[in-house]
């Protein structure tokens with residue numbers, strides 16, 4: 263969406279919807295697309311999905327396992343884990359059917375890719391219990407892993423192995439591998455599959471002190487070029503967050519995938535029904551154990567995906583590239599604080615003006631909202647409302663022609679908090695709200711004012727800056 267305004271249809275998204283469906287841009291004057299997806303909706307997805315997996319596991323049945331078969335699977339997966347740890351390709355390939363060249367080639371590529379990743383933990387576990395180990399059967403395998411530095415807690419990625427044996431006493435043989443969860447092509451879903459290492463193509467990994475940049479081998483030059491900017495964004499964001507003084511265990515590093523084009527942007531870690539319109543996304547990932555309900559936290563870490571073919575951010579100078587890195591990494595820092603409780607829907611969770619306002623505040627290097635490129639367009643909209651503006655609610659957040667404006671309003675609210683109450687309050691306010699305090703409690707507890715007074719103060723600030 264480099265040219266044209268990325269308009270969005272009016273009705274609010276269904277709980278499982280991820281990104282809004284794009285509609286053709288108006289043919290009028292060019293407005294730059296500043297498309298950066300928000301995280302909060304992603305969380306909903308993951309949680310909903312978790313619910314459906316629980317149902318699926320129940321359906322598959324945890325009960326009818328025979329212990330001998332289960333032990334055999336446990337041994338197989340322990341050996342597979344050991345093979346990866348020892349970087350032993352032959353051992354890693356041992357469970358797979360040697361007659362299937364394609365399967366062996368894909369597993370070889372996977373092994374080589376995994377070996378390039380700085381993983382502090384990596385193990386294969388049986389997910390749920392296998393119903394029967396007679397004949398040919400399916401085993402759900404969880405790849406539990408944690409990136410060194412970037413992930414405060416391990417996450418899991420699911421595979422389904424089709425397993426058989428040549429005779430009654432023959433060893434188990436994996437004859438097919440599927441990744442992820444059953445997906446519904448009519449829904450946008452976050453499944454944490456495929457990860458960049460699952461696509462059957464070699465990857466390039468560029469490491470900096472606070473980032474792991476993962477890309478297709480074909481994007482090696484871009485990964486090298488942009489890793490420096492990703493590192494700068496990470497360092498700046500983390501320093502600012504630390505100075506804010508919020509006591510929380512947030513990521514100290516970030517796993518960032520670079521892709522080329524919206525199709526790839528919409529197909530990493532998730533499936534999207536329509537081609538996304540954003541330039542980048544920060545996808546919150548639940549911790550290992552979230553699916554079967556044993557995890558403590560809602561979000562373990564995030565995975566950032568950025569479209570380097572995006573003309574607005576990558577067709578110009580470094581400032582705009584930094585903007586998108588800083589925006590997405592800001593989401594990734596605070597996503598781990600999210601507490602929404604069971605049964606949350608798309609409209610629960612933090613106010614989007616807080617979520618995107620904070621990301622925009624970081625994206626612009628914590629400079630006032632008036633420095634944002636969205637300002638010119640926003641000023642016109644504000645004037646058309648005769649400077650009467652409330653903070654935008656979640657239900658009308660994606661209103662046609664107003665999404666970019668709403669990002670800017672969120673940014674202005676952060677600028678206002680920094681100006682009026684001091685910058686530390688920005689971080690405390692965002693953290694308190696992410697941690698589950700409703701917005702009116704967050705303004706009272708952190709800023710010492712009722713929400714109505716806060717909103718009135720912000721509106722006056724906005725008017726005086728823009729008139």
Ligand SMILES: [Zn+2]
Pocket residue numbers: 298299300301589593617618621
């Ligand atoms: Zn965002």
